[in-house]
Amino acid sequence: MTDTVQMRIIEAAGPIFAQKGFVATTVREVCAAAKVNQAAINYYFGSKEGLYKEVFASTYSSFTPFLFAGEPDQSRPFEDRFYELIAQRTKNIFATELIAWKSQLIFRELHDPTPSCGEKLQEYIIQDYKVINRYLDEYFDPSTPEHIRWKSIFSIFGSIFFYKKCGWLLPKIVLEDIRQESFQPEQIAAFVVQTFFTTAAPYRKQPTKE
Amino acid sequence: MTDTVQMRIIEAAGPIFAQKGFVATTVREVCAAAKVNQAAINYYFGSKEGLYKEVFASTYSSFTPFLFAGEPDQSRPFEDRFYELIAQRTKNIFATELIAWKSQLIFRELHDPTPSCGEKLQEYIIQDYKVINRYLDEYFDPSTPEHIRWKSIFSIFGSIFFYKKCGWLLPKIVLEDIRQESFQPEQIAAFVVQTFFTTAAPYRKQPTKE
DNA sequence: AGTTGTATGATACAATCGTTTGATAGTTGT
DNA sequence: ACAACTATCAAACGATTGTATCATACAACT
Numbered sequence: 260m261t262d263t264v265q266m267r268i269i270e271a272a273g274p275i276f277a278q279k280g281f282v283a284t285t286v287r288e289v290c291a292a293a294k295v296n297q298a299a300i301n302y303y304f305g306s307k308e309g310l311y312k313e314v315f316a317s318t319y320s321s322f323t324p325f326l327f328a329g330e331p332d333q334s335r336p337f338e339d340r341f342y343e344l345i346a347q348r349t350k351n352i353f354a355t356e357l358i359a360w361k362s363q364l365i366f367r368e369l370h371d372p373t374p375s376c377g378e379k380l381q382e383y384i385i386q387d388y389k390v391i392n393r394y395l396d397e398y399f400d401p402s403t404p405e406h407i408r409w410k411s412i413f414s415i416f417g418s419i420f421f422y423k424k425c426g427w428l429l430p431k432i433v434l435e436d437i438r439q440e441s442f443q444p445e446q447i448a449a450f451v452v453q454t455f456f457t458t459a460a461p462y463r464k465q466p467t468k469e
Numbered sequence: 470m471t472d473t474v475q476m477r478i479i480e481a482a483g484p485i486f487a488q489k490g491f492v493a494t495t496v497r498e499v500c501a502a503a504k505v506n507q508a509a510i511n512y513y514f515g516s517k518e519g520l521y522k523e524v525f526a527s528t529y530s531s532f533t534p535f536l537f538a539g540e541p542d543q544s545r546p547f548e549d550r551f552y553e554l555i556a557q558r559t560k561n562i563f564a565t566e567l568i569a570w571k572s573q574l575i576f577r578e579l580h581d582p583t584p585s586c587g588e589k590l591q592e593y594i595i596q597d598y599k600v601i602n603r604y605l606d607e608y609f610d611p612s613t614p615e616h617i618r619w620k621s622i623f624s625i626f627g628s629i630f631f632y633k634k635c636g637w638l639l640p641k642i643v644l645e646d647i648r649q650e651s652f653q654p655e656q657i658a659a660f661v662v663q664t665f666f667t668t669a670a671p672y673r674k675q676p677t678k679e
Numbered sequence: 680a681g682t683t684g685t686a687t688g689a690t691a692c693a694a695t696c697g698t699t700t701g702a703t704a705g706t707t708g709t
Numbered sequence: 710a711c712a713a714c715t716a717t718c719a720a721a722c723g724a725t726t727g728t729a730t731c732a733t734a735c736a737a738c739t
Contacts, residue, residue, distance in 0.1 A: 264716085280581070282493045286697060296718055301698055370580050370634045371490075385641050406651035409643050410660045414628050418620075420635070421627030424580045431595050433619050441616035450620045454668045474686085496727060506688055511728055 265303050268293045272314050277364035281311055281373055308375050315368065315376040319383060322351070322361045337398050338456060345415060346448035352423050353444045366424060388412065403462040411459050418451045475513050478503045482524050487574035491521055491583055518585050525578065525586040529593060532561070532571045547608050548666060555625060556658040562633050563654040576634060598622065613672040621669050628661045 271293035275284050286300050286307050293299075304310040331340060352362045368380050391412060399408055422429070422442070429438060481503035485494050496510050496517050503509075514520040541550060562572045578590050601622060609618055632639070632652070639648060 280490075280492070282490070285695080287695090296716095297697095297720095298699080298718075299716090302716080307697065367581075371577075372637065381638050381641060384638055388642050404651075405644070405647050406656075409647075410628075410651075410657070413631055414624065414661065414664060417629075417631030418624050418627035420631055421623055425630070427582065428591050428594055431591060432598050434615070437615050437619075441614075441620075446616075447620070451624065454624060454664060457667050458664045495725080497725090506686095507727095508689090508729080509687075512686080517727065 264293075264295055264299060268295060268299060268303065268310065269314050269317060272310055273318055273364065274360040276311060276314055277360035277367065280367060280371075281308075281375075286310075311373070312375050315364065316379065318361050318364050319380070322358070322365060331394075331397065338452075341398070341455075342449065342452045345419075345452050346445055349419050349444040349448040352419060362423065366420070369420075370424070398464060399459070399462050400464045407459075407462060411455055414458070415451045415455050418454075419447065422447055474503075474505055474509060478505060478509060478513065478520065479524050479527060482520055483528055483574065484570040486521060486524055487570035487577065490577060490581075491518075491585075496520075521583070522585050525574065526589065528571050528574050529590070532568070532575060541604075541607065548662075551608070551665075552659065552662045555629075555662050556655055559629050559654040559658040562629060572633065576630070579630075580634070608674060609669070609672050610674045617669075617672060621665055624668070625661045625665050628664075629657065632657055 268289065272284075272289045275289055275292060284307075287297060289310070290297050290299060300307060300310050304313060331337075354362065365380070368376055369384075372380065392408060395408060395412070429442065433442065478499065482494070482499045485499055485502060494517075497507060499520070500507050500509060510517060510520050514523060541547075564572065575590070578586055579594075582590065602618060605618060605622070639652065643652065
């Protein structure tokens with residue numbers, strides 16, 4: 260079951276689609292990488308686009324679990340829990356291991372949506388962001404304007420996404436040692452979360468006990 | 470001079486490259502839009518890639534003036550001046566008029582650099598960011614750690630870039646009227662600049678007189 | 680007037696794309 | 710044992726790509 264031809268094709272296609280995009284990827288290249296015949300893609304997936312849809316679906320579903328699900332552990336400070344969640348996400352996004360191409364593929368679709376998968380991605384993202392927004396009910400005072408809440412959230416993800424997509428020009432901007440020392444995923448997460456709490460402080464639910 | 474064939478081709482190619490990307494754009498389409506013969510591109514620019522280089526260069530040079538150049542007007546608060554600069558940039562990036570495709574093309578190259586123009590863009594951006602960084606010497610205390618300065622800057626542009634590239638899924642996340650009311654370029658700029666100053670306050674040069 | 684150089688035109692080219700074909704094994708069911 | 714079905718293969722298909730060719734039209738200069 261784990262080594263069917265379909266699986267071989269999907270696994271071979273993922274990184275290629277991620278690196279080159281849908282248009283620039285050729286079925287011949289994918290078939291060569293998967294070591295299957297040229298006709299296999301059309302045989303199993305109907306078309307190149309059909310393959311792409313399956314690749315994207317399987318990639319997304321295996322990448323971003325809904326980290327915000329489940330009952331929050333109220334015994335620990337909200338700030339700590341929130342940081343951990345964001346740090347986990349950041350590490351996922353910046354993963355350099357075998358799954359690096361996954362976030363690459365998702366970001367590609369996010370920045371340049373395809374007719375095939377744009378809507379599906381939109382559904383996922385919307386659901387995801389609504390969960391995050393609801394999660395923050397624990398922090399924000401009910402009187403907080405909607406747009407403040409959203410902008411605060413977008414500040415976090417905007418920054419993280421920036422490092423992800425524009426990180427390639429960081430080496431020429433920030434000195435090597437500073438980058439090595441202060442621009443690891445955990446520290447980026449720490450900074451954006453701290454920024455979040457600093458900005459959002461006036462809208463906090465229970466005033467700080469000072 | 471303004472209506473040479475080269476110019477007609479470049480002006481026709483710009484929006485098409487911006488919308489579809491280099492690979493998906495066909496020379497036939499560009500020639501049809503410019504109302505020139507198919508051979509014109511190779512005749513004047515050598516190749517499709519040669520055309521793209523010229524398009525990108527002319528686009529970038531006409532898009533982002535170095536807003537931070539010139540002597541700062543010390544008579545007004547730094548905060549106000551900085552906001553105006555960022556707001557101006559934001560409005561440029563979100564321009565919906567005839568130049569909308571320009572930022573689209575640049576962002577495309579920024580997120581998915583081409584062998585042809587990636588390096589050139591990198592040079593521009595680096596120069597640009599160094600100017601911004603130096604501009605902030607007026608605000609930051611000299612003891613401020615480098616990485617704090619950079620992360621603060623990246624927070625601003627990360628957020629703005631986020632709205633630019635992921636704005637297409639905003640309508641489904643944020644209610645229409647809130648979006649119309651609070652997510653205009655000026656307000657986005659205001660929020661990110663305020664976030665910047667809130668976070669950077671501890672590193673301010675002359676302590677606030679309170 | 681005649682030559683030279685440049686600009687534009689229709690068309691052809693080789694390469695590559697996604698997809699289809701038809702043949703050939705291999706497996707399953709009866 | 711034979712029929713029916715599935716999977717895989719090499720090869721070819723038509724369409725489209727970027728680019729090259731060659732003829733012609735026009736301008737400039739001698």
